[in-house]
Amino acid sequence: MAKKVIILGATGSIGLNAIDVIRSHRDEYDIVALAARSSKEKCEELAREFGASSYVGDDAALRAVGENEADICLVSTVGLSGLRPTLDAIDKGMDIALATKEVLVMAGELVTQAAKRKGVRFLPVDSEHSAIFQCLPHSQDVCALSPSDTSSISKLILTASGGPFLDAPEDLSKVTVKEALNHPRWKMGPKVTIDSSTMMNKGFEILEARWLFDVPVEKIDVVIHPESIVHSLVTFCDGSTLAQLSPPDMRVAIQYALSCPRRLPAKREELDLSKIGSLNFRKPDEKRFPALSLVKEASAKGGVAPAVLAAADEWAVENFIKGKIRYTDIASIVSKCLEKAPENACDSVEAVFEACGWVERFLKT
Numbered sequence: 001m002a003k004k005v006i007i008l009g010a011t012g013s014i015g016l017n018a019i020d021v022i023r024s025h026r027d028e029y030d031i032v033a034l035a036a037r038s039s040k041e042k043c044e045e046l047a048r049e050f051g052a053s054s055y056v057g058d059d060a061a062l063r064a065v066g067e068n069e070a071d072i073c074l075v076s077t078v079g080l081s082g083l084r085p086t087l088d089a090i091d092k093g094m095d096i097a098l099a100t101k102e103v104l105v106m107a108g109e110l111v112t113q114a115a116k117r118k119g120v121r122f123l124p125v126d127s128e129h130s131a132i133f134q135c136l137p138h139s140q141d142v143c144a145l146s147p148s149d150t151s152s153i154s155k156l157i158l159t160a161s162g163g164p165f166l167d168a169p170e171d172l173s174k175v176t177v178k179e180a181l182n183h184p185r186w187k188m189g190p191k192v193t194i195d196s197s198t199m200m201n202k203g204f205e206i207l208e209a210r211w212l213f214d215v216p217v218e219k220i221d222v223v224i225h226p227e228s229i230v231h232s233l234v235t236f237c238d239g240s241t242l243a244q245l246s247p248p249d250m251r252v253a254i255q256y257a258l259s260c261p262r263r264l265p266a267k268r269e270e271l272d273l274s275k276i277g278s279l280n281f282r283k284p285d286e287k288r289f290p291a292l293s294l295v296k297e298a299s300a301k302g303g304v305a306p307a308v309l310a311a312a313d314e315w316a317v318e319n320f321i322k323g324k325i326r327y328t329d330i331a332s333i334v335s336k337c338l339e340k341a342p343e344n345a346c347d348s349v350e351a352v353f354e355a356c357g358w359v360e361r362f363l364k365t
Helices: 013-023 040-050 060-066 079-091 101-118 127-135 190-198 200-212 250-259 291-301 305-321 329-340 349-364
Strands: 003-008 029-036 053-056 072-075 095-098 122-124 153-160 220-224 230-236 241-245
Touching: 003 013, 003 060, 003 079, 013 029, 013 040, 013 072, 013 250, 029 040, 029 060, 040 053, 053 060, 060 079, 072 079, 072 250, 079 095, 079 101, 079 349, 095 101, 095 250, 101 200, 101 305, 101 349, 122 127, 122 200, 122 250, 127 153, 127 200, 127 230, 127 241, 127 250, 153 200, 190 200, 190 305, 190 329, 200 220, 200 291, 200 305, 291 305, 291 329, 305 329, 305 349, 329 349
Parallel strands: 003 029, 003 072, 029 053, 072 095, 095 122, 153 220
Antiparallel strands: 153 230, 230 241
8 A cells, every 4th residue: 555645845855856756656655645834836736736725824733743644744844843843743653754944943841752652753864864774773653753773873974065165274263154164065045054054054963863763972073075975874882883975965864764664776876886986084073063062052051052052043143144143153143042041841843932932032132
């Protein structure tokens, strides 16, 4: 029987690539609903192609989940807008294929507890977390939230391209928006591209991995890997390290999230290491990329501190793009917010949104 799928953020890059995967395996999947905040014509066109319901608007994701039943919900919405739909999908017993970082970054404790109560599977769509997931032992009911044996994990190693300023001069205070948006490898939206340049995006992935794989932040490392062929690694207690390698193509991780633990065929570029020749790795400089230290600080504080971290970063990046602050002010603003962050528990959706509201009020004073 075909697996029923809801796609939130259907007209974004993840959503469109997921649809491309499903288009190649029509007998395996049945798209029941597509949701998009905008791009009404595109969403309706795709809905007609797959015989699915189409939802467009600010509440599209909530309506798509609330009015349909599915086996799996792919969450690829923008920012914190994916939190309530994710919790609603969990409550309805749907497995979650997660591409929206903020859901776990800002509300990891809340979301993972809900998933465990309902016994639903969490399946990572980010290439780095998918790589870790693929390196771990699997069973038929495998999910990222309950790896078979976390005690065997010595370390998780996330790879990062290094962004546009990996080898730039030490002083980044005069970096322009155009320079920060010039990522050497990926074409992404402005927010995630800026976050990639500061390595805040990789910091967010540390927090995601912490919740997905139930591994403390102290056991999660980052290594710079400009070729982006090794997507992440797992070191086990016996000294063995496993890695997942593939040419950069987000459809690899999307397809595995939808099909796990099965592997379906795909006509894609295969890895040819002889053509690549060499793979390079180096340790990130946390003085150049202070975002990594800020993430560790937020994790240590716990509660709503990670939500404050993400909300402050969003505010700072938006104001940098508008030309109101310098590039180096991004980390300074996040640090200032973390220092004064309220010490509240992350035990409800309201607590997360209140933390975001606190950031707005704090930065306006």
